[in-house]
Amino acid sequence: RKEVEQDPGPFNVPEGATVAFNCTYSNSASQSFFWYRQDCRKEPKLLMSVYSSGNEDGRFTAQLNRASQYISLLIRDSKLSDSATYLCVVGVRGNTPLVFGKGTRLSVIA
Amino acid sequence: GAGVSQSPRYKVAKRGQDVALRCDPISGHVSLFWYQQALGQGPEFLTYFQNEAQLDKSGLPSDRFFAERPEGSVSTLKIQRTQQEDSAVYLCASSSTGTYSYEQYFGPGTRLTVT
Numbered sequence: 001r002k003e004v005e006q007d008p009g010p011f012n013v014p015e016g017a018t019v020a021f022n023c024t025y026s027n028s029a030s031q032s033f034f035w036y037r038q039d040c041r042k043e044p045k046l047l048m049s050v051y052s053s054g055n056e057d058g059r060f061t062a063q064l065n066r067a068s069q070y071i072s073l074l075i076r077d078s079k080l081s082d083s084a085t086y087l088c089v090v091g092v093r094g095n096t097p098l099v100f101g102k103g104t105r106l107s108v109i110a
Numbered sequence: 111g112a113g114v115s116q117s118p119r120y121k122v123a124k125r126g127q128d129v130a131l132r133c134d135p136i137s138g139h140v141s142l143f144w145y146q147q148a149l150g151q152g153p154e155f156l157t158y159f160q161n162e163a164q165l166d167k168s169g170l171p172s173d174r175f176f177a178e179r180p181e182g183s184v185s186t187l188k189i190q191r192t193q194q195e196d197s198a199v200y201l202c203a204s205s206s207t208g209t210y211s212y213e214q215y216f217g218p219g220t221r222l223t224v225t
Contacts, residue, residue, distance in 0.1 A: 004152075008150075032212070034213065042218065043201060043216035043217060043218050043219055044153065044201070044216050045216070046213050046214070046215065049213065087152050087153075091212075097143070097155035097158065097166065097168075097169065098155065098214065099155075100145075100152030100153045100154070101152050102150065102151055102152045103152055
């Protein structure tokens with residue numbers, strides 16, 4: 001079982017739609033959680049950190065469920081510019097590298 | 111301010127050649143990471159430096175891979191006797207803290223193609 005699993009998609013949604021991605025992680029000792037965005041042939045860029053209480057940044061909301069070991073990302077009012085691959089990233093406190101999921105591809109269609 | 115830079119952006123190597131990939135982290139960033147990203151996959155960890163010390167090289171796939179950061183700033187990833195399976199994008203990331211579990215900022219990557 002991979003440490004971080006995501007539905008690869010693609011998710012094809014119309015502009016203005018709300019879309020949600022889930023990610024599950026296997027290591028119960030995980031302490032830090034992030035969503036990164038990666039455009040085609042570009043580097044990953046930090047979208048947001050994910051906190052236990054959940055957090056919101058504009059149209060983006062991230063939630064963490066430690067009991068079920070999953071993280072979600074909700075995008076409201078999708079824009080064409082949201083089309084990208086979204087990477088779920090998990091870290092364990094201490095000397096352990098961050099683990100990246102394979103990513104979920106989103107295409108927002110006009 | 112300036113972000114993480116990497117050079118070259120693209121590299122084509124014949125099988126068996128040695129290559130050297132360079133990373134300039136964000137100024138003052140303590141931690142530097144190298145990742146390998148194959149097509150359709152997420153980045154996979156290769157190695158980690160805290161200043162000039164290489165604290166973790168557990169992700170390096172073979173002893174043909176070698177990384178250094180002699181002055182705690184610029185880092186070089188060297189691949190000796192390249193093989194076709196080394197073809198990937200090599201990403202460098204840096205972080206302001208001395209731990210793994212903090213936001214990392216990525217460079218644009220070097221796309222290596224081994225023919």
